[in-house]
Amino acid sequence: MPKPILELKDINTYYGMIHAVKGxxxxxSKGEIVALIGSNGAGKxxxxxxxxxxxxxxKGQIIYDGKDxxxxxxxxxxxxxxCLSPEGREVFPDLSVQDNLKLGAFTRKDxxxxxxxxxxxxxxxxxxxxxxxxxxxxxxxxxQQMLAIGRALMSDPKVLLLDEPSLGLSPNLVMLxxxxxxxxxxxxxxxxxxxxxxxxxxxxxDRAYVLETGRITLEGTGKQLLTDDNVRKAYLxxx
Amino acid sequence: xxxxxxFDGLTLGIVYALIAVGYSLVFGVLRLVNFAHGATYAFxxxxxxxxxxxxxxxxxxxxxISVIMTGLMTMFMDRIALRPLRAKKSKGISALITTxxxxxxxxxxxxxxxxxRSKWFPKIFDYGNxxxxxxxxxxxxxxxxxxxxxxxxxxxFIVQKTxxxxxxxxxxxxxxxxxxxxxxxxxxxxxxxxxxxxxxAVAGSLISGYYxxxxxxxxxxxxxxxxxxxxxxxxxxxxxxxxGGLVVGLAESFAAFYIGGGYRDAVAFIILIxxxxxxxxxxxxxxxIEKV
Ligand SMILES: Nc1ncnc2c1ncn2[C@@H]1O[C@H](COP(=O)(O)OP(=O)(O)OP(=O)(O)O)[C@@H](O)[C@H]1O
Ligand SMILES: [Mg+2]
Numbered sequence: 001m002p003k004p005i006l007e008l009k010d011i012n013t014y015y016g017m018i019h020a021v022k023g024x025x026x027x028x029s030k031g032e033i034v035a036l037i038g039s040n041g042a043g044k045x046x047x048x049x050x051x052x053x054x055x056x057x058x059k060g061q062i063i064y065d066g067k068d069x070x071x072x073x074x075x076x077x078x079x080x081x082x083c084l085s086p087e088g089r090e091v092f093p094d095l096s097v098q099d100n101l102k103l104g105a106f107t108r109k110d111x112x113x114x115x116x117x118x119x120x121x122x123x124x125x126x127x128x129x130x131x132x133x134x135x136x137x138x139x140x141x142x143x144q145q146m147l148a149i150g151r152a153l154m155s156d157p158k159v160l161l162l163d164e165p166s167l168g169l170s171p172n173l174v175m176l177x178x179x180x181x182x183x184x185x186x187x188x189x190x191x192x193x194x195x196x197x198x199x200x201x202x203x204x205x206d207r208a209y210v211l212e213t214g215r216i217t218l219e220g221t222g223k224q225l226l227t228d229d230n231v232r233k234a235y236l237x238x239x
Numbered sequence: 240x241x242x243x244x245x246f247d248g249l250t251l252g253i254v255y256a257l258i259a260v261g262y263s264l265v266f267g268v269l270r271l272v273n274f275a276h277g278a279t280y281a282f283x284x285x286x287x288x289x290x291x292x293x294x295x296x297x298x299x300x301x302x303x304i305s306v307i308m309t310g311l312m313t314m315f316m317d318r319i320a321l322r323p324l325r326a327k328k329s330k331g332i333s334a335l336i337t338t339x340x341x342x343x344x345x346x347x348x349x350x351x352x353x354x355x356r357s358k359w360f361p362k363i364f365d366y367g368n369x370x371x372x373x374x375x376x377x378x379x380x381x382x383x384x385x386x387x388x389x390x391x392x393x394x395x396f397i398v399q400k401t402x403x404x405x406x407x408x409x410x411x412x413x414x415x416x417x418x419x420x421x422x423x424x425x426x427x428x429x430x431x432x433x434x435x436x437x438x439x440a441v442a443g444s445l446i447s448g449y450y451x452x453x454x455x456x457x458x459x460x461x462x463x464x465x466x467x468x469x470x471x472x473x474x475x476x477x478x479x480x481x482x483g484g485l486v487v488g489l490a491e492s493f494a495a496f497y498i499g500g501g502y503r504d505a506v507a508f509i510i511l512i513x514x515x516x517x518x519x520x521x522x523x524x525x526x527x528i529e530k531v
C-alpha cells in the first residue's frame with residue numbers, strides 16, 4: 001500500500017466528560033474514496049470535525065503529509081489542503097451562491113486558479129451556475145448540498161471530508177450526488193465520506209471503516225463490507 | 240423654523256448614526272451588545288483633546304491619532320476580556336456584563352487621568368455661519384455631516400465590497416462554517432471591534448468639537464441613545480442603524496424646541512418603546528435571526 005496522505009493515530013475526542021471518539025486509527029491513501037459508516041451517535045461527525053480542527057483531540061495524532069495537525073486551527077488546516085463539507089450543509093444563508101463559493105476560496109490568492117475552480121465547480125454543478133446570484137437560503141435542500149460541496153472544492157483541497165452529503169435528498173438526487181463524488185475523485189481529490197446511506201457509500205468507496213460507539217469495529221474494501229454478514233444485518237437492512 | 244430643527248436634528252442624528260453602527264457591527268458578528276461603546280466614544284474624544292492641547296499637530300491629526308488608538312484600545316479590550324469567554328463558550332450574559340465592566344473601567348481611567356470636570360475642546364470646522372433661506376447653517380455642522388456621511392459610506396463599502404467585509408458577513412451568518420472556510424474568526428472579530436472603536440472616536444471628536452467640551456461621562460447618554468437608535472433600525476443592520484440615528488437626532492431636536500430642553504433625552508427612548516411595540520425587531524429587522 002502507498003504511503004497514506006492522512007493518518008489518524010489513536011484519536012480520542014471528548015465533549016466535556018463524554019468520550020465520543022475512543023482511540024481510532026485510520027489510514028487514507030492519496031486518491032482514494034474512503035467511507036466511514038456507523039449508526040446515529042457512533043462518532044462519525046465527531047471524527048470529521050476533529051480532523052477539520054473544529055474539535056481538538058485530547059489524545060492522538062492526525063498526520064497529514066507528514067505533519068501532525070492535532071494542534072492546528074481550523075483555518076490552518078484548510079490552508080494545508082483539508083476541507084470539510086459539514087453535516088447539515090451550513091451554507092451562508094443570506095449570501096449569494098457566488099459569495100458562498102468565493103468564501104470557499106478565502107485562503108487562496110492565485111486569481112487565475114480560483115477562476116479555473118469556479119469554472120470547474122459550475123461545470124460539476126450546472127444548477128449552481130443558473131442560480132449564481134440567488135441567496136443560499138432560497139435554494140432547495142439538494143442545491144444547498146451541492147453548494148456546500150462546491151464551496152469546499154473552492155478551497156482546492158487535497159483531501160475532501162464529506163459529512164452526510166446525501167442526507168434528506170430524494171433518491172434521484174442521491175444518485176446524482178454519488179456520481180459527483182466519483183467525478184471529484186477523478187479530479188485527483190482524496191475523499192473521506194461519512195454516510196447514513198451505507199449501501200451507496202460502500203458501493204462508491206474503495207475502502208471503508210465501520211464505527212460503533214466511538215470505536216472502529218471493522219475495515220475492508222467497499223466490496224468486502226457490502227458482503228459482510230454483520231454489516232448487512234446492522235447497516236444494510238439485511239438485503 | 241421647522242427647517243432649522245430639521246437641520247440641527249440631522250447634524251446630531253448623523254453622529255448618533257456613526258455611534259450606532261458601532262453597536263450594530265459588533266452585534267452582527269457576536270450577537271453581543273457592547274455596552275462599553277459609549278465609554279469608547281468618550282475615550283476617543285479625550286485622546287483627540289489631549290493630542291490637540293499638548294502637541295502642535297492640529298485637530299485633524301489629533302483625530303487620526305485618536306481613531307487609531309481608540310480602535311486599538313477596543314481590540315485590546317476584546318482580546319483580554321471577551322475572547323477568553325468565547326474560548327470557554329460561556330453564556331452571552333457573561334460577555335454582556337463584561338462589557339458593562341469595561342465601560343466603567345474606561346470611564347474611571349479617563350477620570351483618573353483627566354479629572355472628572357469638563358474640559359475645553361477646540362471648535363471643529365470653524366469657518367463661520369451662513370444663512371440659507373431662514374435656516375442658520377454653521378460651518379461646523381456642515382463639516383460634521385460631511386465627515387459622518389463619508390465615514391458611513393466607507394464603512395458600508397468595507398462591509399459590502401471588501402474581502403474582510405465578506406468575512407464579517409460570513410462570521411455573522413455562521414461562525415462555524417466561516418472557520419471551515421479558513422477564516423480566522425477571532426481576527427475578524429478584532430477587526431470589527433477596531434472599526435467600532437474607530438468610528439466612535441470620530442463621533443466623539445465631532446460632537447466634542449461641536450459643543451467644545453469633553454467629559455469622562457459624556458459617553459453614557461450618547462451611548463444609550465445611539466444604542467436605542469441601533470435597536471430602532473434593527474440591530475445588526477447597518478442602514479437600520481443609520482436611519483435610527485437620524486430619527487433619534489431629529490426627535491431630540493424637535494423635542495428640545497417644542498416641548499423643552501428637559502425632555503430631549505427622554506424622547507429617543509419614548510420613540511424606541513413605541514416602535515418596538517409595533518416592530519419588535521426594529522424598523523428594518525427581519526422576523527427571525529437565522530442562527531444555525
Ligand atoms: N456538542 C456535543 N456535546 C455533547 N455531546 C455531543 C456533542 N456532539 C455530539 N455529541 C455526542 O457524541 C456522540 C457522537 O456524535 P456524532 O455527532 O459524532 O455522531 P454521528 O456518528 O455523526 O451521528 P449521526 O449519524 O447521527 O450524525 C453522540 O453520543 C453525541 O450525543
Ligand atoms: Mg453526524
